[in-house]
Amino acid sequence: MSRIRGRDEHTLAGAYAMDAISAADRDRFERHLAGCQECTEEIASLREATARLGAATAVTPPAGLKERVLAAAAMTRQQVPDAAAADSPVRARMRPGSWLRSLAWPGRLAVAAGAVAAVAVLGIAVVFGVANGDMRQQLDRAQASSQQVAAVLTAQDAVMMNGVVAGGGTATIVMSHSRDALVFTAQGLRALPSSAGYELWLIGPSGDRPVGMLPTGSNGMTEPVIASGLRAGDHLALTAEPAGGTVRPTAPMMLDVAV
């Protein structure tokens, strides 16, 4: 098996099409394929057959698998033709659970958001030549927040929901009951005057709690906000409030999602 040559190469087509071949032989055969149009076509036709062998084993996937895949996809940046070559060394392999590493809301990595914020704070610190206690606290908070976001997104029971925001925009929510938490982001929200901002709420039988103001993001996306301590019967709501936020919602709900 150490050498493949002559007619031998061609007979490997069947084993290759079924991945019944060692990694080393696979690499060699692929080099052979690169220069053999006929072989490439044969492999393609054999793979139509193996695909049917696979399809004959079809079974209903476990409950929740589709939701996890869709939630993960919603936060995974897609490769595009131009970027493919440049991206491949980094993205060539995806390990289980590692999709987190390539998570992306447009223009900003969800999990990296905390780190980005941290870098921004650091940048300010450098500009002003100070690194006082407040900034240290902000850094710590940013890091803790990105860890919480990551924990929700990678939870086995994470599910994704979408909502339409009255007045314009859509919301994406990834929720994990095992973590009693959700991650919220919105896109295409109508711009508000600087004196106002969007505030996120948990509203339910056990009381209404402000989650926080939505941080403005780039590309019309807000940065991810984490809401933890979900309780039974809670709804997630969004209102436009004075920029500093309020303790109770004072404006009409622009989004109301049962969680």
Add this chain to the structure above:
Amino acid sequence: MEVTGGSERGNRARQAADPDAGTGPDLAAQLSLVARGDAAAFDALFEQVGPSVFGTVRRVIRDPAQSEEVTQDVLLEVWRTAFKFDPARGSAMAWVMTLAHRRAVDRVRSVQKQAERELRTATAEIPYDDVIEAVESSLDRERVRRCLNSLTELQRESVTLAYYNGYTYGQVASLLGVPAGTVKTRMRDALIRLRDCLGVAE
């Protein structure tokens, strides 16, 4: 990310999809919508290929939890790299299933000791009968069963041990006690016969 946009197109693709065919032009069309970030098309695509991907991965890997992980990985790779699918080079179903099978096999082989353990117990398993058992319901499955039956015994065993158990042709050869070169040739002959029998030649 396009969460809600494009859902109309996705729905149309889903309605056009023939649930049994799996290899129709609809899946290719869906894949090109997926390449453009259409979440609804991806949802519809999962409905169509998810059962086959999960079934194949589970057949090879056996362990349910690992099978779920690998299935998730495969579908995410489809999402990330959908633009790479080229309809001139084969069907969308073949593209997805090639990814799925290779991932499953890679996972099994990355745990070499486990693979060796499975190899030792493989003779006690009856992979071909497993297939038969699972194939009662659809016409496609019936045709696969019929075509597998049309192979010689050595061809059939080579194919089922390689494809469904994820063994290399060398491992298949030692399991069946025949020379590796013979198994290699039989695998190619068998797939050519299957291809012609299934009527999936391009």
